Amino acid sequence: MKITITSILLSILLFLSILSPSLAAERCNPNDKKALLQIKQSFNNPYLLASWGNLSGQIPAAVGDLPYLQTLVFRKLSNITGTIPSAIAKLTHLTLVRLSWTNLTGPVPAFFAQLKSLTFLDLSFNDLTGSIPPELSQLTNLNAIHLDRNKLTGQIPEWIFTGNVPDIYLSHNKLTGPIPKSFGYYNYTTLDFSSNMLSGDLSFMFGSNKTVQIVDFSQNMFQFNLSNVVFPASLTSLDFSHNKIFGSLPVQLTALNFQYLNVSYNRLCGKIPTGGKLQSFDATSYSNNLCLCGAPLPAC
Template sequence: MKLLLHLSIFFAILFISLPSSYSCNSVEKNALLQIKKSFNNPRKFSSWNPQTDCCTTWSGVKCTNGRVTDLSLFSSKLYGQIPDQIGDLLELRSLFLTYLPHLTGNIPRTITKLKNLDSLILRHNNLSGPIPDNIGELKKLRFLDLSYNQFTGPIPGSLSQMPMLETIIVEHNKLTGSIPNSFGSFVGEVPNLYLSNNKLSGNIPESLSKNDFNGVFLSKNSFTGDGSMFFGRNKSTVSLDLSRNMFEFDLSKVQFARGIVDLDLSHNRIFGNLPRELIELRGLKLFNVSHNRLCGKIPRGGLLQSFKSYVFAHNRCLCGTPLKAC
């Protein structure tokens, strides 16, 4: 019995001491060294030593079976542009380039070679130019975050052709145009839309009315016309922020998703009265209809009277608690 125990311990120690059977793929290692060079070999990459294994000692690099699957870089002292060699990391599943204020230029076309990419996070940088329409070729992408950059031009309609996409975050850019009509027919599930703080304008395509969005954030743009297509009693909407646009529709005619938690319609041109159905929304935590053209008595009951008066203020003729009596 002791012999068996000693043998098991011996083989366990031997196994632990053996080097990994997977070392960094040579092509991908060269690609990473080219990426380092393109950023002028900053101190951030001091661990990226050509004599060492990129899968075990290089900061920001993670591998699976010797293939680079995750690349995460963030440093205020990193200067340059995303190099074309990023497309040589063919097994990459997540790319995080975040909080790089000196990362400039466009998203390179070679990024479409990353067919296994699951998460593309290029957040809080200084990237510019249009969001490339060919980004829709990333068919396995689930999470897209391009927020807090300087991107211009329209939202690519090709995003609707990405079957795995769950979240689109392009807020805090300089995007123009309206929401693509193709967003009325996503080939996969309907993603969350974070489009706030851009220069988007025009009407929302009527085709979006058939979608069941969990979260829609359109604040601080210049959208006009009807925004009621995002409402619906049988929808599963949790968060809806249409604030600070120029939407114009009759609120008394909309029906609200029962599970809605956040509803901000402030600073628009919405008219009509507040539907009594609002008192049935038991999970409401954020509510704001101020700075519109609403009239009538605020329905009494539910959670409406728990909100401060400012969320009802600056309307044409709303009255009742917490505003002045009618």
């Protein structure tokens, strides 16, 4: 009977570093055993468990020969290089992919759209380039996607993430253009689009019926009037700093249970509303605006 492998690294480590050859033969399907041995060989046959932290080379195509794999993790392995192999597209049982903190290059592969069971995709902290493939919108079971800390360019596709993806991380790339209007139709928990070159109006992303909790749109070029934006009661963290946002701070912000707030380096004016958590933040949360005033800034 085939085993269900939940983590490629854990499985390889257990199989190759702990189990004896005879015991491994009893517990591991012959086809899985062959694939694992091929993967081991591609990484120069490491023997000791500790040596796996120094894996080097490319992710081998043999990974695709583990058809029951559910979790694929290559993380914090700085010597892993090359592109993401297309063989991963064969792993249709995958629910979690984490290829992060490596030196992977090339594009974000469109073939991830074939992995319909995927609920978590993390390709962060790499050197991936090119645009975000619109095919990713076909991953309707995603709960989180991390494409942050890469070198991605171009605009965010209009119809990407057309389901409710609670957590979306696109920060620290080179993305341009506006946020697609389709994002305003759905609910999220965390949105981090910071440190890009995005522009336009963000007001459609908010509303009393939304459920977003953490929002970071800092260090972009967003430009819109903040005065009449309605924020959801769920919001606990808001970072609009380093943009071109104008208008005044809505009084409704005093009703929110903020744990973090930063609207510095914009073009805001008027008196900071009194009440709630707004005065619990220091002046740096409001500094370098056009004409904001009132505690914790100087009086109007």
